[in-house]
Amino acid sequence: DVKNKKPAPDMALSILEKTNSSPQETLVVGDTAYDMAMGQEAGCITCGVTYGNHTEEQLKSRNPDFIIGKFAEITGIIGKYWNCYDNSI
Structure with missing residues (x-):
């Protein structure tokens, strides 16, 4: 649980902290502009579907x-x- 819901970055930041991950190496994939905003505010790479x-x-x-x-x-x-x-896949 996080205090602020999307598009606030809280959810992404919480996951980054729990997984000890770098936002610059994290891809946030989502189907809404709110997902993109959340990822961007957390400093992550974003991919809209x-x-x-x-x-x-x-x-x-x-x-x-x-x-x-x-x-x-x-x-x-x-x-x-x-x-x-891997090109062999």
Whole structure:
């Protein structure tokens, strides 16, 4: 539980603290502009998905780092951003 709900960064910051993770190395994936705002306010990398609650235009209003239309596209983001893509898969 956190004091402030999305779009406040509290939820993301709580998870980062509990997992001892760096926001610069954390990808927040969500289907609303509120998710993007939360991730950005926490200093995380953000990825909007267009197959959820908000439209692509609504997601773009928050300028996420990435926008995808299929969940499978996340592997490409992870591989390129963190340089860990295994071409043999």
